[in-house]
Amino acid sequence: MAKSSTKNTATGPIGTSNTGLIDLYRDMRRIRTFEERVGELFVRGASAGSMLHLSIGEESAAVGVAGLMREGDTFTTHHRGHGIFLARGADPKRMMAEIAGREEGYCHGKGGSMHIADMGLGHLGANAIVGGGIPAVVGAGLASKRDGEGAISVAFFGDGAMQQGILYESMNMAALWDLPVLFVCINNQYGMGTRIEQATKGRHLHERALAFGLAGETVDGRDVRDVQEVAARLIDGARAGQPGFMAVDCYRFFGHARMDKSPYRTEEDETEGRAKDPVSFARDAILDTEEAAESDLKAMDDEIEKEMDATIDFAVQGSEPPLASMFRDVYGPDEPEPEPVRTRIDRILARD
Amino acid sequence: MSEITYRDALKKALFDAMSEDDDVFIIGEEVGRYGGAYGVTKGLYEEFGAARVLDTPISEPAIVGAAVGAAMAGLRPVAELMYVDFIGMTMDQLGNQAAKIRYMFGGQIGVPMVLRTQGGTGRSAGAQHSQSLEAYVMHTPGLRLAMPATVADAYHLLRDAMRQPDPVVFIEHKGLYTMKEDVDFSASVPPWGKAAVRREGDDLVIVTYSRQVHHAMAAAAELAKKGIETTVIDLRTLNPLDMDTVRDHVERVGRVMVVAEEVMTAGVAAELSARIHEECFDFLHEPVIRVAGEDIPISVSVELERNSVPTTEFVREVAERLVADRVHS
Structure with missing residues (x-):
């Protein structure tokens, strides 16, 4: 089961083979607009819960790294991983449906925003435990190394996970066994409401990876081309058996989740942080170099708006998962399902 | 019929499975060169090599987490947790990841791994090396749990565990490793899941x-x-x-x-x-x-x-x- 569904990966579009800034801009804009729609879905009361973590401001990390991955590569993400999955070619409609808890979603409404996954695209799962998805890439890396086909496995996580022990256990193993693995820390400066300075004295995050024998770099996330350049170097290394680590500096534009109004930071902080916007930086750069005209970009933005508007319609029109699906997939498909509590009680009370 | 110990029956199960399926590999602390803290994997490193009997650093959470990832990538990991008392170290990877991946992801994939460990009293090993923590596992939907009592079951239940589509926690008893029985391995035992x-x-x-x-x-x-x-x-x-x-x-x-x-x-x-x-x-x-x-x-x-x-x-x-x-x- 597991074997056939992962080794034969990928239908659909995988990432993009970006060469120009316009393509990178489009990919980042799609993420930005998608996540704005996630916010709308919540406001409309159509999302399943409020545990929605937006990566607005962090799009360059997703696009700069994931755009360079290829078919057969695998990855895990964290609770703020919509952008990474989109950058790897996810269908935004099925994503939005999953976020709304609908049957049409990637996980039939059981996973939601924080547990979305798609084996076809090599997405081994988003994770709601900080650092929880990291060691899986060690195992996937072992499998890739054995297969010898040059596939890599990438763990994406936030700066919060930099203080979790599992990261260091995993980096140590990856280095020890020369695994084709990349660790990507998207440093948005906040672990929930705790700013990174309040969480650690050691600010040069990649130096920790160097200490374990990984290749490591930190890059400013403002210019997606810089992110891509560093990612390309580290991904090439990983494919050759030199595991790597990269930290992408960026800024989380909004609160931790939908209910968080960020009372722990000032307006000045936010203004300064949002000035590092990778989407408007790319847009300005395109206009500066006259690679495209304002009207071209406007047309592109409009098209993306339309695409992402449709994701809300798709999600809202989606169906609730059938109640009987509740007991499905706890165990393998040929295994008996757990006995529902009501059935059990009926059985007990029906005795003669 | 031949007289064999519980320990050697476990080893035979691992040996047979590894011989039949190249995707089966062992990962854990001291499982290779040392041969396992209780000697269960002794000789397998020499037989199958370092890539299939993988000695790890002392990192229980990452051992289980790596097994989860390897299982998702199509391999058949048998991870060893030296003592069940260390299970608390691994509970995120076991209880939040391995146990729930199939369900959370809507049935897209399972985690066919075995976590071998041992528990129980009998060696004056103290409060942190003598516990019986099966309830921790049984309380988590998605995890299978096997606890062999006999030499024949040490073999057959471990073989069965390695054939399951879902993660199995396999708890041996440290007091049984040297127990001997005459076992005809071709004789049938109850199927998996039957008492x-x-x-x-x-x-x-x-x-x-x-x-x-x-x-x-x-x-x-x-x-x-x-x-x-x-x-x-x-x-x-x-x-x-x-x-x-x-x-x-x-x-x-x-x-x-x-x-x-x-x-x-x-x-x-x-x-x-x-x-x-x-x-x-x-x-x-x-x-x-x-x-x-x-x-x-x-x-x-x-x-x-x-x-x-x-x-x-x-x-x-x-x-x-x-x-x-x-x-x-």
Whole structure:
């Protein structure tokens, strides 16, 4: 089961083979607009819960790294991983449906925003435990190394996970066994409401990876081309058996989740942080170099708006998962399902 | 038929599975060059090499996490956790990841891994190396749980565990590794998920698993001398749990003890007792009696350790009291 569904990966579009800034801009804009729609879905009361973590401001990390991955590569993400999955070619409609808890979603409404996954695209799962998805890439890396086909496995996580022990256990193993693995820390400066300075004295995050024998770099996330350049170097290394680590500096534009109004930071902080916007930086750069005209970009933005508007319609029109699906997939498909509590009680009370 | 130890039966299961399937590999602390803290994997490193018997640093969470990722990527990892007492270190990877991946991801993929470990008392190993923590596992949907009591089951249950589509926690008993039995490995055993009735009698049912099966059998032999005939049910797996076999015998006999080495409160024995009370209420002549470990940590002192958990004498004594008044039957 597991074997056939992962080794034969990928239908659909995988990432993009970006060469120009316009393509990178489009990919980042799609993420930005998608996540704005996630916010709308919540406001409309159509999302399943409020545990929605937006990566607005962090799009360059997703696009700069994931755009360079290829078919057969695998990855895990964290609770703020919509952008990474989109950058790897996810269908935004099925994503939005999953976020709304609908049957049409990637996980039939059981996973939601924080547990979305798609084996076809090599997405081994988003994770709601900080650092929880990291060691899986060690195992996937072992499998890739054995297969010898040059596939890599990438763990994406936030700066919060930099203080979790599992990261260091995993980096140590990856280095020890020369695994084709990349660790990507998207440093948005906040672990929930705790700013990174309040969480650690050691600010040069990649130096920790160097200490374990990984290749490591930190890059400013403002210019997606810089992110891509560093990612390309580290991904090439990983494919050759030199595991790597990269930290992408960026800024989380909004609160931790939908209910968080960020009372722990000032307006000045936010203004300064949002000035590092990778989407408007790319847009300005395109206009500066006259690679495209304002009207071209406007047309592109409009098209993306339309695409992402449709994701809300798709999600809202989606169906609730059938109640009987509740007991499905706890165990393998040929295994008996757990006995529902009501059935059990009926059985007990029906005795003669 | 050949005489073989529980330890060597486990090794044979690993050897046979690794010989048949290149995707099976072992990962854990001291499993390779050292041969396993209890010697179960001795010789496998020499036979299969470092890539398939993977020695790890002391990093229990990442050992389990790496096994999860490898299983998702199509391999068949058998991870070893040296002592079940370390399971707390791994509970995120085991309980939040391995157990829930199939469900959270809508059935896209399973995590076919085995986590071999060992538990229980008997070596004066102290409070952090002697526990019986199966209830932690049984309390988590998505995890299968096997606890072999016999040499034949050490082999067959481990082979079966490696064929499951879902993660299996496989808890050996440290007190059984040197136990020998004559085993015909070609002889059939109950299928995965079915209990074994080790002895049949009409006066009392003892439902048990792992090493306590042997205490129950020894007690039953003594009880027989006094004319008390005991049914001993070895559950073999706690998830799946074979309540059909338990019910059949409890309904026939009407007196039942659950015997377990774990601490009594909120344990496997408590779950079994609750189920038997609910499902067999009209057939019971007496309340279901739990004979389990004291609700205390395990001491290093041989005397304190031995008396912290059910002994043959204690099982026999309770059994005699339970059947003393047989007027109802």
